[in-house]
Amino acid sequence: MSGGPLLDVRGLAAGYGAVRVLRSFDLVADAGTVVGLLGPNGAGKTTLMLTLAGLLPRLRGEVLVGGRLLPSGRPAAANRAGIVLVPDDRSLFSTLSVRDNLAVASRRGGHTLDEVLDLFPALASRLDLPAGALSGGEQQMLAVGRALVQKPRVLLIDEMSMGLAPVVVEGLLPVVRRIADETGAVVVLVEQHVQLALEVSDRAVVLVHGDVVRSGPAAELAADRGALEAAYLGAGKASALS
Numbered sequence: 671m672s673g674g675p676l677l678d679v680r681g682l683a684a685g686y687g688a689v690r691v692l693r694s695f696d697l698v699a700d701a702g703t704v705v706g707l708l709g710p711n712g713a714g715k716t717t718l719m720l721t722l723a724g725l726l727p728r729l730r731g732e733v734l735v736g737g738r739l740l741p742s743g744r745p746a747a748a749n750r751a752g753i754v755l756v757p758d759d760r761s762l763f764s765t766l767s768v769r770d771n772l773a774v775a776s777r778r779g780g781h782t783l784d785e786v787l788d789l790f791p792a793l794a795s796r797l798d799l800p801a802g803a804l805s806g807g808e809q810q811m812l813a814v815g816r817a818l819v820q821k822p823r824v825l826l827i828d829e830m831s832m833g834l835a836p837v838v839v840e841g842l843l844p845v846v847r848r849i850a851d852e853t854g855a856v857v858v859l860v861e862q863h864v865q866l867a868l869e870v871s872d873r874a875v876v877l878v879h880g881d882v883v884r885s886g887p888a889a890e891l892a893a894d895r896g897a898l899e900a901a902y903l904g905a906g907k908a909s910a911l912s
C-alpha cells in the first residue's frame with residue numbers, strides 16, 4: 671500500500687466527443703474524506719462523476735485510486751478498483767425487492783444486509799417490497815445501500831437529494847458522514863442543498879462551466895456565503911443556497 675492519497679485526479683479533461691466540459695480538473699483526497707462537489711446546473715458535476723466511474727472516457731489526465739492508475743473509460747475496472755457511483759437516477763431495479771436489489775449488487779467484503787439496515791433502519795420493514803414502491807427518500811437509502819454492499823473505496827453520490835424535501839436530506843447526509851468515518855471511503859457528494867452538504871463535508875469544490883472557481887475547507891466556504899452566491903448567481907441559482 672502506498673501512503674499517498676486514496677483518490678488522486680490529475681489534469682482531468684472530460685466531455686462528450688467534441689464537447690469539452692472539464693478542461694483540467696485536479697482533486698486529491700485522503701481516506702475518510704467527504705468532498706462536497708458544488709456548482710450550478712450544467713457545471714460538469716455529473717460529467718466528472720461519470721468519467722471517474724469509467725462510464726465516459728477521459729479526454730486527458732489521470733485518475734489514481736490507492737496509487738494505481740485506472741484505465742480510461744472502463745467501468746468494470748473502475749468498479750474493481752473500488753469506485754462506486756450512485757447515479758442521479760438511482761438506477762434501482764424497480765420490480766425487484768429491496769432485499770434482492772441489495773443481493774444482486776453485493777460483493778464479498780462489502781457491507782452486509784445487517785450493516786445496511788443499521789445505517790438505514792427505515793429499510794428494515796421494506797425488505798420484501800419492490801424498490802419501485804418505496805418513497806423517494808427510501809429509494810435514495812437503497813441506492814446508497816446498493817453502493818455500500820459493493821465495498822466502495824471511492825463513493826460517488828450524484829444528487830443525493832434529487833426530488834427530496836430538505837427534511838429528508840437532513841436525515842440522509844449524516845449517514846454519508848458516518849460512511850466516510852467508519853469505512854475510510856472517500857465520498858464525493860453532489861448536493862443541491864449547499865449548506866447541508868457543507869455541514870457533512872470536509873472540503874468543497876465549486877465548479878462553474880467546468881472550472882473550479884473555489885475550493886477549500888467546507889467550514890470556510892460555508893462562512894463565505896457571498897462568494898458561493900456569486901458563483902451560483904452566474905447561473906441564476908442563488909436560491910439554492912438557502
Ligand SMILES: Nc1ncnc2c1ncn2[C@@H]1O[C@H](COP(=O)(O)OP(=O)(O)OP(=O)(O)O)[C@@H](O)[C@H]1O
Binds near residue numbers: 710711712713
Ligand atoms: N450526452 C451529452 N452530450 C453532450 N453534452 C452533454 C451531454 N451530457 C451533458 N452535456 C453537457 O455537459 C455540460 C455539463 O453537464 P453535467 O450534466 O455534467 O452538469 P451538472 O453539473 O451535473 O448539472 P446539473 O446540476 O444540472 O445536474 C452541460 O453543458 C451539458 O449540456
Ligand SMILES: [Mg+2]
Binds near residue numbers: 715758
Ligand atoms: Mg448533474
